[in-house]
Amino acid sequence: MYLRLLSLVPFAGLLIGVAFANRVEPRVFGLPFLLAWVVAWVFITVAIMACVYRFDPTNRPDDGGDARR
Amino acid sequence: MSVAIVIIFLTALGALLLGLRARHGHDMNLEEWSVGGRSFGTLLVFILLAGEFYTTFSFLGASGFVYGKGGAAYYILAYLTLNQVAGYWILPGIWRAARRDRLVSQAHFFVRQYDSPALGLLVASVGLIALVFYFVLQLKGLGIIVEIASYGAIPPALSVWVGAAIITAYVMVSGVRGAVWNAVIKDVLILTIVVFLGIYLPLHYYGGYGALFAAVEQAKPGFLVLPAKGNGVLWFQTTVIVNALGGYMWPHMFAAIFTARDARIARRNAVVMPLYSLMLLFVFFVGFTALLQVPGLAGDDVDLSLLRLAVHTFDPWFVGLIGAAGLLTALVPGSAILTAAATMLANDVYRGTVRRDLSEETVSRLARAIVPFVTLVGVFFTLKGGTTIVGLLLMGYNFIVQFFPAVAFAVSARNPVTRQGAFAGILVGTLSLVALTLTGTTLVDLVPWLPSMLSDVNAGMTALLVNLAVTGMVSVFTQPRGALAASEN
Numbered sequence: 001m002y003l004r005l006l007s008l009v010p011f012a013g014l015l016i017g018v019a020f021a022n023r024v025e026p027r028v029f030g031l032p033f034l035l036a037w038v039v040a041w042v043f044i045t046v047a048i049m050a051c052v053y054r055f056d057p058t059n060r061p062d063d064g065g066d067a068r069r
Numbered sequence: 070m071s072v073a074i075v076i077i078f079l080t081a082l083g084a085l086l087l088g089l090r091a092r093h094g095h096d097m098n099l100e101e102w103s104v105g106g107r108s109f110g111t112l113l114v115f116i117l118l119a120g121e122f123y124t125t126f127s128f129l130g131a132s133g134f135v136y137g138k139g140g141a142a143y144y145i146l147a148y149l150t151l152n153q154v155a156g157y158w159i160l161p162g163i164w165r166a167a168r169r170d171r172l173v174s175q176a177h178f179f180v181r182q183y184d185s186p187a188l189g190l191l192v193a194s195v196g197l198i199a200l201v202f203y204f205v206l207q208l209k210g211l212g213i214i215v216e217i218a219s220y221g222a223i224p225p226a227l228s229v230w231v232g233a234a235i236i237t238a239y240v241m242v243s244g245v246r247g248a249v250w251n252a253v254i255k256d257v258l259i260l261t262i263v264v265f266l267g268i269y270l271p272l273h274y275y276g277g278y279g280a281l282f283a284a285v286e287q288a289k290p291g292f293l294v295l296p297a298k299g300n301g302v303l304w305f306q307t308t309v310i311v312n313a314l315g316g317y318m319w320p321h322m323f324a325a326i327f328t329a330r331d332a333r334i335a336r337r338n339a340v341v342m343p344l345y346s347l348m349l350l351f352v353f354f355v356g357f358t359a360l361l362q363v364p365g366l367a368g369d370d371v372d373l374s375l376l377r378l379a380v381h382t383f384d385p386w387f388v389g390l391i392g393a394a395g396l397l398t399a400l401v402p403g404s405a406i407l408t409a410a411a412t413m414l415a416n417d418v419y420r421g422t423v424r425r426d427l428s429e430e431t432v433s434r435l436a437r438a439i440v441p442f443v444t445l446v447g448v449f450f451t452l453k454g455g456t457t458i459v460g461l462l463l464m465g466y467n468f469i470v471q472f473f474p475a476v477a478f479a480v481s482a483r484n485p486v487t488r489q490g491a492f493a494g495i496l497v498g499t500l501s502l503v504a505l506t507l508t509g510t511t512l513v514d515l516v517p518w519l520p521s522m523l524s525d526v527n528a529g530m531t532a533l534l535v536n537l538a539v540t541g542m543v544s545v546f547t548q549p550r551g552a553l554a555a556s557e558n
Contacts, residue, residue, distance in 0.1 A: 018305055030280075042347055
């Protein structure tokens with residue numbers, strides 16, 4: 001499912017990304033670049049997961065019971 | 070001086086009363102006591118999860134880690150975020166299984182999903198060891214907080230005993246409801262204080278974040294990023310994976326999902342929770358400020374950095390307020406841990422393997438009677454032991470992440486893992502972790518042709534790979550019989 005693949009993006013950003021973002025400069029709002037990178041990915045992750053939630057078909061019907069096994 | 074003690078004392082008393090009152094209006098059967106009758110809405114589940122995620126560790130441990138290791142501490146923010154992404158996909162399945170089989174604990178989940186009381190016993194044993202680590206961490210934090218915030222007037226041993234007695238009392242009466250109501254107060258207080266400290270302290274001492282980080286970079290070049298060796302990039306990556314996958318594998322976090330009223334609550338929380346983890350950013354600011362303002366802390370003492378800086382900066386009444394918030398960050402997770410541990414001992418260890426015929430009511434009474442004994446074990450190790458808060462936590466995560474493969478497969482559409490596979494994987498994974506840790510062996514020692522940079526791979530990750538391999542192999546050989554059919558419905 002494409003939605004599941006989408007949620008791999010934060011893993012790529014935070015796990016693979018740090019290898020390239022591990023530096024102090026350039027500063028972002030005074031923060032070292034690595035810290036700013038991690039913080040940025042917190043926001044990107046929430047945006048991605050909000051989209052996933054929006055389009056996840058299991059959230060439409062009342063998922064209160066054993067509907068989907 | 071006495072103002073701080075009065076505030077801390079009143080908070081402790083308030084926590085006790087609120088915790089005791091939490092049972093009000095609820096008939097405390099086992100399901101009610103352990104998992105709140107599966108009746109919590111989105112907000113209560115959020116508060117319970119936040120209450121359990123953000124512990125004395127986030128308060129003292131994270132600032133201590135920044136103080137001691139610098140940029141390596143960013144791993145906390147990264148894993149808290151990825152943990153929720155993983156949670157989005159596995160939590161609804163866990164919730165559905167719990168609802169269907171009326172599960173009350175994590176070990177119970179394994180017993181039903183894999184139709185194996187023996188697996189339940191193994192999971193309960195490993196889970197209990199990890200929970201004791203986590204409990205000790207909370208009590209240790211509690212002792213530190215009260216000692217410093219009382220300006221040395223209350224020794225750690227005393228506050229550890231008193232704090233332990235308070236949680237024991239309200240957990241025996243109210244179970245998980247005691248934890249959640251105290252979590253409401255705790256989250257409001259801690260969020261306010263941490264954000265305030267993270268904004269005020271850098272401004273007060275440096276005039277801004279840019280100046281703060283410039284000063285740190287000048288005093289200790291390279292401290293703001295990951296070093297080339299030790300806690301470097303590879304350490305960061307493997308530690309984040311272990312903690313992100315392990316986050317919801319803590320028995321008390323796992324059971325917290327059972328409290329939700331429906332499965333969407335788990336997904337909704339997983340989407341929003343990373344924003345709350347940004348609180349850690351402010352803790353980092355405090356840690357970096359402390360580095361140059363209260364220098365000289367080393368070893369275990371790095372955990373004191375936030376409080377030392379607070380005492381150095383503020384009036385006693387405010388230090389008391391910080392101490393009170395810190396006290397609650399220890400009590401809330403402590404009470405959730407006690408509830409989960411006692412439930413597993415009564416339901417899965419005793420009923421699961423010794424007396425199958427026990428009624429729900431007897432198990433419920435037994436669980437409550439076990440609580441004081443779990444507390445005593447925790448207090449014993451707290452008053453005995455060393456190591457920093459983060460050290461303890463990383464150790465616990467390495468253990469509980471061993472549950473991840475068996476849980477993730479159990480909630481997938483077709484589970485290829487057999488009960489033998491799950492059992493062997495968790496057992497071998499845990500044992501290899503113990504062996505790796507005790508002997509200090511790294512991945513490179515085991516597989517000599519690997520490049521030496523791989524020696525920074527987290528031991529929990531190595532054990533997890535061993536676990537996966539064993540789970541897979543044993544499942545292949547035991548495929549025809551066993552859990553495949555059982556997990557299908």
